[in-house]
Amino acid sequence: MAIPLGYIARNLLARRLTTALTAGGMALVVYVFASVLMLAAGLRQTLVSTGQDDNVVVIRRGSQTEVQSGIDRSQTGIIESLPDIAVAADGMRLVSKEPVVLISLPKRATGKPANVVIRGVTAASLDLRPQVRLVEGRMFRPGTSEVVVGRSIATGFRGTDLGETLRFASRDWTIVGVFDAGHTGFDSEIWGDAEQMLQAFRRPVFSSVIFRLADPDRFDAVKATLENDPRLTLEVKRERQFYADQSQALAKFISTLGTGISIIFSIGAVIGAAITMYASVASRTAEIGTLRALGFSRGAILLAFLIEALLLGLIGGIAGLVGASAMQALTISTTNFQTFAEIAFSFTLTPGIVVASLAFALAMGFIGGFLPAARAARMKIVDALRAA
Amino acid sequence: MSAAAQPAPAAEGRQPLVAIHGLSKYYVRGDQVIPVLVDLDLDVYAGEYVALMGPSGSGKSTLLNLIAGIDKPSSGEIRVTGVDIAALSDSELALWRSMHVGFIFQFYNLMPVLTAFGNVELPLQLTTLSRAERRERVATALELVGLTDRATHLPNELSGGQQQRVAIARALITDPTLIVADEPTGDLDRVTAQEILGLLARLNDELGKTIIMVTHDPKAAETAHRLIHLEKGVLVG
Numbered sequence: 001m002a003i004p005l006g007y008i009a010r011n012l013l014a015r016r017l018t019t020a021l022t023a024g025g026m027a028l029v030v031y032v033f034a035s036v037l038m039l040a041a042g043l044r045q046t047l048v049s050t051g052q053d054d055n056v057v058v059i060r061r062g063s064q065t066e067v068q069s070g071i072d073r074s075q076t077g078i079i080e081s082l083p084d085i086a087v088a089a090d091g092m093r094l095v096s097k098e099p100v101v102l103i104s105l106p107k108r109a110t111g112k113p114a115n116v117v118i119r120g121v122t123a124a125s126l127d128l129r130p131q132v133r134l135v136e137g138r139m140f141r142p143g144t145s146e147v148v149v150g151r152s153i154a155t156g157f158r159g160t161d162l163g164e165t166l167r168f169a170s171r172d173w174t175i176v177g178v179f180d181a182g183h184t185g186f187d188s189e190i191w192g193d194a195e196q197m198l199q200a201f202r203r204p205v206f207s208s209v210i211f212r213l214a215d216p217d218r219f220d221a222v223k224a225t226l227e228n229d230p231r232l233t234l235e236v237k238r239e240r241q242f243y244a245d246q247s248q249a250l251a252k253f254i255s256t257l258g259t260g261i262s263i264i265f266s267i268g269a270v271i272g273a274a275i276t277m278y279a280s281v282a283s284r285t286a287e288i289g290t291l292r293a294l295g296f297s298r299g300a301i302l303l304a305f306l307i308e309a310l311l312l313g314l315i316g317g318i319a320g321l322v323g324a325s326a327m328q329a330l331t332i333s334t335t336n337f338q339t340f341a342e343i344a345f346s347f348t349l350t351p352g353i354v355v356a357s358l359a360f361a362l363a364m365g366f367i368g369g370f371l372p373a374a375r376a377a378r379m380k381i382v383d384a385l386r387a388a
Numbered sequence: 389m390s391a392a393a394q395p396a397p398a399a400e401g402r403q404p405l406v407a408i409h410g411l412s413k414y415y416v417r418g419d420q421v422i423p424v425l426v427d428l429d430l431d432v433y434a435g436e437y438v439a440l441m442g443p444s445g446s447g448k449s450t451l452l453n454l455i456a457g458i459d460k461p462s463s464g465e466i467r468v469t470g471v472d473i474a475a476l477s478d479s480e481l482a483l484w485r486s487m488h489v490g491f492i493f494q495f496y497n498l499m500p501v502l503t504a505f506g507n508v509e510l511p512l513q514l515t516t517l518s519r520a521e522r523r524e525r526v527a528t529a530l531e532l533v534g535l536t537d538r539a540t541h542l543p544n545e546l547s548g549g550q551q552q553r554v555a556i557a558r559a560l561i562t563d564p565t566l567i568v569a570d571e572p573t574g575d576l577d578r579v580t581a582q583e584i585l586g587l588l589a590r591l592n593d594e595l596g597k598t599i600i601m602v603t604h605d606p607k608a609a610e611t612a613h614r615l616i617h618l619e620k621g622v623l624v625g
């Protein structure tokens with residue numbers, strides 16, 4: 001009982017240039033909107049995938065990050081004696097006490113300094129992070145001033161090539177390897193021997209203790225044991241949750257700012273759509289009168305012009321998404337203000353973002369098209385026919 | 389064969405198809421009332437072919453629009469097939485038009501983005517006919533107006549006469565009770581106009597369609613069976 005879709009779509013095609021320009025305006029807005037959400041999603045995904053499900057991170061109570069945390073040897077000893085810690089095939093207990101500090105390095109592109117995470121690691125560290133693989137050079141030798149750097153460090157910062165030396169904590173550290181951490185947060189870290197780091201930085205305490213649970217279901221029990229022990233002042237989190245929490249503030253900041261900007265931009269696009277649709281109604285006044293005379297109702301006319309506006313939005317939405325999806329090739333590196341450390345991540349297009357972007361585009365079309373469509377539907381038939 | 393200026397064939401016992409009683413239409417502009425149609429009575433019987441003539445501004449189009457149900461009277465009654473169409477709501481009237489009225493306009497009023505086929509098919513979108521049934525009907529209508537070979541042409545690829553034939557096919561396609569035509573030859577040259585008038589006469593003769601046609605052209609009016617004159621909103625003669 002409605003005006004055929006073919007008629008509606010052909011009217012858009014008949015005004016190719018206007019349609020393209022209007023949809024182009026909406027495409028730009030959708031492009032910005034989708035890109036920003038992709039950025040937030042990329043950050044979230046990078047940090048969430050940094051954590052392993054059965055790994056547990058222990059830090060000092062009240063400290064949000066490893067850098068702020070400090071756990072002395074009496075407390076780490078109690079953690080290490082937990083019976084719930086998994087044991088590797090070679091008999092090694094999968095627990096690692098790690099110092100984490102920030103140093104400043106110049107960015108490769110700009111030369112501007114940015115904070116980089118230095119992590120002191122132990123024999124168990126690599127077993128605890130199976131996603132980390134050495135891709136160049138070799139692992140550092142324990143007990144030496146050698147370090148290995150994550151892939152994003154090697155590509156993003158000056159002086160981090162294999163064989164170069166980095167100066168920090170009054171020592172020269174030789175880079176002997178580059179590791180790939182599978183697009184997780186560890187890609188933005190530098191790893192060296194934990195005891196060497198403690199000495200060089202003159203720190204008496206570790207930052208965190210990481211261990212694998214022999215039985216992942218025992219997490220709540222282990223958490224209760226550690227957090228209720230009067231000798232300890234610790235906070236226990238699943239590693240996945242720990243890193244996910246670190247992405248919250250920045251991801252939220254990015255998506256809120258981006259959505260706000262997109263909404264302001266979208267006002268322009270909506271006005272553009274409204275102008276286009278008003279022109280479409282005005283140039284087809286006699287057609288509207290004819291359709292009404294033939295028996296199409298006011299509702300059918302309203303719907304036809306709304307669908308036309310929605311199609312316009314859909315074209316813009318798809319074009320914007322295609323543009324934004326090209327952004328996936330890009331990796332962004334920025335400071336996570338929750339940890340104060342540099343983190344590298346990519347634009348990530350998720351199904352949720354596709355749906356949100358198309359909904360945004362359709363909403364722009366709907367809002368821009370509503371008043372013109374209402375005008376078309378309100379016309380008196382005889383007046384509309386006289387416009388021929 | 390002209391039967392101009394004759395009274396309606398008073399076939400006793402037969403109900404008129406269109407029965408107009410005490411019809412008035414006026415426009416109000418400021419404190420000024422502009423009467424267009426004044427207390428008008430008219431009966432049109434099924435199968436008639438009526439030509440409506442009169443000077444410009446006499447209210448011909450207004451009367452035709454009221455009969456076709458695209459305008460509302462200020463007062464009075466218009467019954468078509470017994471239905472008081474002035475009393476119908478907007479949406480009831482739309483449905484009524486889609487079933488009972490075929491429109492032919494001076495400037496054809498085809499949808500520029502639809503082919504001849506698509507234009508003729510348009511009124512059938514309001515029916516429950518299947519795609520195959522629609523296609524069959526459109527093919528028959530296009531054949532009747534002699535445009536089978538132009539089915540895929542857009543209006544701007546057709547001459548004025550051809551466009552008006554498409555419009556006639558569109559007016560026929562739902563098999564309406566009544567066909568209204570407002571100066572259907574007003575935009576055509578004499579030869580083409582004759583062809584269109586011939587087609588309308590055939591619709592009336594062969595298909596028994598009731599036609600009410602507004603025209604300025606006395607030659608065109610001759611093809612009708614009955615002539616009505618309108619002057620300053622009143623029927624004369």
Ligand SMILES: Nc1ncnc2c1ncn2[C@@H]1O[C@H](COP(=O)(O)OP(=O)(O)OP(=O)(O)O)[C@@H](O)[C@H]1O
Pocket residue numbers: 415422424442443444445446447448449450451
């Ligand atoms: N919306 C309107 N407001 C005011 N007056 C109107 C309106 N529509 C029509 N009229 C007046 O009604 C009168 C009759 O108009 P109508 O179009 O019916 O004339 P017509 O006989 O069809 O003339 P023509 O032969 O020129 O087509 C005219 O005087 C016109 O100015």
Ligand SMILES: [Mg+2]
Pocket residue numbers: 448449450570
């Ligand atoms: Mg007129």
